Amino acid sequence: MAPVTLHHVKKNYGDVAVIHGVDIDIADGEFVVLVGPSGCGKSTLLRMIAGLETISDGEVSIGARVVNDLDPKDRDIAMVFQNYALYPHMTVATNMGFSLEHRGASKAEIAERVKWAADILGLVPLLDRYPRQLSGGQRQRVAMGRAIVRNPQVFLFDEPLSNLDAKLRVVMRGEIKSLHQRLGVTTVYVTHDQVEAMTMADKIVVMNGGKVEQIGKPLDLYDRPANQFVAGFIGSPAMNFVGGKITPNGFEAAGTTLPLPAGVTGGNAVYGIRPEHFELATDGLPATVLLVEPMGSETQVTMTLSEHKVIGVFRERVQAQSGSTITVRPNLAHVHLFDAATGSRIN
Amino acid sequence: MQIALYGLMCVLLIPFVFPTWWMLTSSVKPISDIFAFPPDLWPRRFDWTTYAKVFELQPFGQQYWNSAYIAAIVTAGTMIFSSMAGYAFARIKFPGSNFLFTVVLLGLLIPSEVTIVPLFQMFLGWGMINTHWPLILVPIFGAPSVFATFVMRQFFIALPGELEEAARVDGLGRFKIFWIIALPLAKPALGAVAIFTFLHSWNLYLEPIVFISSRNMFTLPQALTQFTDAYGGAMWNIQMAAATMTALPVLAVFIIAQKQFVEGLAHTGLKG
Structure with missing residues (x-):
């Protein structure tokens, strides 16, 4: 050795x-x-x-x-x-x-x-x-x-x-x-x-x-x-990325505003969230379901947040049909923000 | 359908089998029976003395030995040189290797008739005329060896590089990698090279008649032309007996090594 x-x-x-x-x-x-x-x-x-x-x-x-x-x-x-x-x-x-x-x-x-x-x-x-x-x-x-x-x-x-x-x-x-x-x-x-x-x-x-x-x-x-x-x-399915801008109101992306962890400042950025860090929540963001893939232990849902295609993995058995709307919320403890120009982590 | 196919194959076989059959049967016929009309496919009389006469009229045993040992040395030499050259061209990166290989291949394009006179002068200068050296050296370093090098190179190119790398990690140097790893795996290609080379050397005719002048030094193809009567007419039955004995080793080699021959050609991407 x-x-x-x-x-x-x-x-x-x-x-x-x-x-x-x-x-x-x-x-x-x-x-x-x-x-x-x-x-x-x-x-x-x-x-x-x-x-x-x-x-x-x-x-x-x-x-x-x-x-x-x-x-x-x-x-x-x-x-x-x-x-x-x-x-x-x-x-x-x-x-x-x-x-x-x-x-x-x-x-x-x-x-x-x-x-x-x-x-x-x-x-x-x-x-x-x-x-x-x-x-x-x-x-x-x-x-x-x-x-x-x-x-x-x-x-x-x-x-x-x-x-x-x-x-x-x-x-x-x-x-x-x-x-x-x-x-x-x-x-x-x-x-x-x-x-x-x-x-x-x-x-x-x-x-x-x-x-x-x-x-x-x-x-x-x-x-x-x-x-x-x-x-x-690292991670499968891969982390979801949404491009946009960090503002005092949240992360503004085309057609939607995603919630940000407290204390984050900056300009143009990429919002990263892993599929399992979406939660089903009645007060969440509306997402249009494209595909539901039940895995048994979890359910993988491909959906769009406004015009952004993302994947969510839920422990719950999601019954939604393709084309229907569900509401999801990113877990703020697991939100990753990257500089839009360099790709480096900023939070 | 299958019967028709077999029938067609039998018909197509005739041009290949008939000369051999004619040689075998003529070798035991009296000479007058060879020219009988209609020709006899099966001898009316068997005359086995023709085989003994072959040895009486020529030092056929010596000539047989000449052909055998020359073919053996040429085959061994070509296998050694072509496998090393083929390995080097296939596996060792050196500047100009492709150009050099092309130059080597160009040797195949030059007919042996073109080089025979300069070769004669060269061997004359070296005092090797009427010796077997030209019949050994020319094939080993000439066109047959180039073809063998090509066959070996094509085989070694297909050898996985990881095998060599594993051998390097295991502690082998370049020559041992060639000798212990690559060469044993090249048996099919070596088999093909051996058959090609042996046949080429065994059947060599032009070079012996140019370089060899005394009967004791003759090789078999050269000796076959010498069975003539006092008037220069061919002694067909004796010649056919000698030809039969000449062809036997070739047949034996091919039958024994047939599988490797076909495998070797398959590895080179050539079809015989």
Whole structure:
């Protein structure tokens, strides 16, 4: 186990800058998730930590060592790839013991470590099989087994669950998390799925356009997003945004005035409210129902506040029909306001 | 419908099967029976002495060995060089790699007849005329190897990059990645290359008649033309016996490696 530090890390491909000076401190044993939309640079950053991409500027440290110029094999990391990257012509056992074999470990040690990892991941019956004889979930477990067998300082996961179906993804999510809790190895995990990020991370790094938008604990990011991008990215369904102006009477948007928390001042802004922070209230704002989607435990209603399309999620079973009017009220304790020009949080 | 289809296929098969059948049956016919009219599809008399005469009239065993060992070396050499070159063109980024590969491919456009005289002069200068070196070196570094490099490159291009990256993380350098990871996965392509190269070397005719002059050094295609009587007339039945023995290894190689051959071509996107 070791801490990982990224200090002002940059990556350029020719004249094109794809990572613009990233600073991240990952504590020893921490599970950090890099999350962001496709093309935001999260996988590139992970590959820079792994040594699979060169670092144009800045420093990457693992433990006390700056690893910028070290080969991947010398960084004491293990990586799980999106497509598992199992060697097709080797059995599960050979795949798992491969790195140890090429680092000069004895056969007895390799056998012992492979058995240890196989026991943890339930792979013992599969050790003599080839990757083509395994299901997606089993391949994923073998990839994890290959990573843990060497007992590295850092685990790197590059969207490891994206090839699995939704049900298996939930199962494997739990397995990865419990594996981390058991082994306590520092883990950097890349995903574009904010649900994965929220459920697995000790700390989330939200990236966009090669920059870090916010670093924090999952619920901190959810409750107090630093800017409109993070607010929109974290949470499903996404936060509702309404553009308008902060006035003494409230938040004036086209055709409607939304209530504001006390003490807020400013000019042009974006009003953010998460779907579950709308409440059904007789003295609320009139909203025209577009679509009602009962989920069982809650009801998701797509509606318009004047001309603004928003989504509300209610614990109550809303019986409204499409085209009918309901009255809703934003929970003022959970209203987020962002600067219209910069997108930064202002409340 | 299916019967009609099979019937059509049988008819289409005749031009391919008949020459082989004629070769096999003619190899055990007396020479007069070969020219009998109407021709006999099944020999009226069997004359197995033709096979013995092949070895009496020529040092056929030596010539067989010449062809075999030359084809084996050429095949092994081409597999080694083309797999390494194909891997380099496919997986190693270096300036001008595409241009260089195009230049290499241009070698396929030059007919061997065009280069045979300069090659003769070059090997003459090196003192290699009437040795087997030209028959080994020309295919390994010439057009057959270029084609093999192309086949290997097409295969390696399709190899997932993550496999190499995983191997790098696991502690392998470039050559070990090639040797331990990429090459074992390239068996179908290597199989195709091996068959192509073996057949090309086995059937090579122009180069042997240019570079080789003594009978003991002949390869089989060259030797086949030598079964003539005192007046220069072909001894057809003996020639057919020699041709049958010449064709057998080719058939054997193809039958054994047929599956890999087809898989290899499928990976390159080529259809044979």
